[in-house]
Amino acid sequence: MRFSLIDVVTELKPGSGMTIVKNLTRAEEYLADHFPGFPVMPGVMMLETLVQTSAWVMRLGTDFAYSTILLDEAKALRFKSFVAPGDQLQVTVSKHKEDGPLWTFKAQGKVRDTEVVSARLVLKQFNLGERDERFAENDRRLVEHMKATWSELERVSEPYLLQSQN
Secondary structure, eight states: OOOOOOSEEEEEETTTEEEEEEEOOTTOGGGGTSSTTSOOOOHHHHHHHHHHHHHHHHHHHTTSOOSEEEEEEEEEEEEOSOOOTTOEEEEEEEEEEEETTEEEEEEEEEETTEEEEEEEEEEEEEOHHHHOGGGHHHHHHHHHHHHHHHHHHHHHHHHHHHHHHO
């Protein structure tokens, strides 16, 4: 199962930073079990939202040069409050450092101006074909899929991005 945890991009600095919004609704399947009677977004999903946002910064900063981006390290990860149905999680990430395939980000998530999660993330990018040329076609398909996904996300985000530029 694939979770797309970004509903709209509200600010974009390609290769440098991004701000997104994730609207948490009761329709999120995992809320039925986490926790019954007190549904909240699991911490791992909050972290995944930070990672997905950072990965888009990398893809856009390298013009989709890599098929695979993985979390290498999560440092100073702090969960400070809950995110519940009806909340808007606003995530802001900014590139702190770039060292070859490793990018370090400062990331934070807020609900109504209250920080609920923060971390320093290290993500690693690579192509599967670099390790085994038999996977070069997989790289191509993954990159095309990510470009198509970005095109959809960019389309729904366009009004917000235009507002942020004014």
